[in-house]
Amino acid sequence: AQSVTQLDSHVSVSEGTPVLLRCNYSSSYSPSLFWYVQHPNKGLQLLLKYTSAATLVKGINGFEAEFKKSETSFHLTKPSAHMSDAAEYFCVVTALNAGNMLTFGGGTRLMVKP
Amino acid sequence: GAVVSQHPSRVICKSGTSVKIECRSLDFQATTMFWYRQFPKQSLMLMATSNEGSKATYEQGVEKDKFLINHASLTLSTLTVTSAHPEDSSFYICSARYPGRSPYEQYFGPGTRLTVT
Numbered sequence: 001a002q003s004v005t006q007l008d009s010h011v012s013v014s015e016g017t018p019v020l021l022r023c024n025y026s027s028s029y030s031p032s033l034f035w036y037v038q039h040p041n042k043g044l045q046l047l048l049k050y051t052s053a054a055t056l057v058k059g060i061n062g063f064e065a066e067f068k069k070s071e072t073s074f075h076l077t078k079p080s081a082h083m084s085d086a087a088e089y090f091c092v093v094t095a096l097n098a099g100n101m102l103t104f105g106g107g108t109r110l111m112v113k114p
Numbered sequence: 115g116a117v118v119s120q121h122p123s124r125v126i127c128k129s130g131t132s133v134k135i136e137c138r139s140l141d142f143q144a145t146t147m148f149w150y151r152q153f154p155k156q157s158l159m160l161m162a163t164s165n166e167g168s169k170a171t172y173e174q175g176v177e178k179d180k181f182l183i184n185h186a187s188l189t190l191s192t193l194t195v196t197s198a199h200p201e202d203s204s205f206y207i208c209s210a211r212y213p214g215r216s217p218y219e220q221y222f223g224p225g226t227r228l229t230v231t
Contacts, residue, residue, distance in 0.1 A: 032218050043118075043207055043224040044158075051216070090157060094218040102220060104157045 002027040004093045004105035012111040019078040021108045023065075023091035026072065027098075033074045034092040034102075035065055044090065050074060061085070086112045115141045118210050120223035127198055127230055135193045135226045137208030143188035144210035148220060149181075152205040164191040198230040 007022040025031060032051045036044040048059025055067040065076045074091060091105040117140040127133045137147055145166045150158040162183050163171040170183035180202075182194040191210075195202050205227050209220040 032216075036222075041205075041225065041227065043120075044209075044222040049219075051218075101160065101163075102218070104159075106157045107155075109155075 002029075002031065002093050002095055002098050002103050004091050004103055006089075006091050006105035006108045008108050009106065010109045010111065012113060013081045014113045015083055016080050019076070019081045019085065019110065021076040021089050021091075021110065023074045023076065023105060024072055025074060025091070025093045027093055027095050029095040029097040031093050031095045033065075033067060034094075035059065035063070035074075035076050036090045036092060038088045038090065038107075040087075047076070047089075081110075081112045083112050083114065086110055116210075116212050116221040117141050118144075118208065118221050118223040120206075120208055120226050122226060123224065124227045125229070127228070129199055129230055130197055132194055132196045133198055133228060135195075135206055135208075135228070137191045137193070137210070137223055139189045139210045139221075142210075142212055144191075145188060145213065146211040147185060147191040148209045149183060149191075149193050150207045150209070152207060152225075154205075158207060161193075195228065198228070200230045203228055203230045 003026045005024045034049045035047040038044050047063050048057045050057045050067045058064045063078045089108045092102050094102050119138045121136045147164040149161045152158045161176045164183045164185040166185045172178045185191040205225050207225040209222045
């Protein structure tokens with residue numbers, strides 16, 4: 001079985017300050033992990049993915065995430081928030097023993113204040 | 115590449131009627147597509163896996179007779195909500211696997227907002 005927990009349902013930051021969105025996962029097999037972003041009434045866009053290569057993964061729009069097996073975490077960070085970053089973010093896990101089916105976290109709504 | 119479209123983007127229907135949502139892979143052939151449902155302020159829940167030329171595989175708790183899925187071609191999967199009720203109002207998102215790429219990679223459509231009055 002696999003699961004994902006996003007520790008914060010809402011995160012609010014000021015423009016220009018760092019962003020941290022937290023994600024913990026559970027998987028009985030070597031996981032692949034993703035972060036997706038969803039703007040209002042839009043589909044999901046892949047930000048970045050971890051697939052057992054480098055543990056520090058860089059994605060689009062300045063986002064990055066670090067896979068920490070010992071902490072079963074895959075937190076998403078960005079050094080400086082932009083107004084356009086305001087959206088819903090989903091942490092997603094999959095693994096071979098899950099038939100590569102995606103399991104989504106509950107989502108974190110990021111708000112960026114001017 | 116790997117663009118997935120959905121039509122319509124929004125639909126309003128009356129209770130008791132049926133509505134069809136289309137999911138198309140525009141620049142690739144997708145043997146496997148997925149249908150998700152998203153309630154307001156909630157995460158995505160997988161409803162079913164759609165395989166071209168065969169019956170869809172439904173997740174536990176999803177009524178297959180209510181949510182009819184047809185994957186008749188390599189670029190088109192349809193979800194028909196039959197005898198819709200207000201509780202079926204939701205955001206429906208499809209995704210598709212890209213052949214030859216990692217099996218976990220899914221490309222998502224923009225979603226369809228269904229409102230049942």
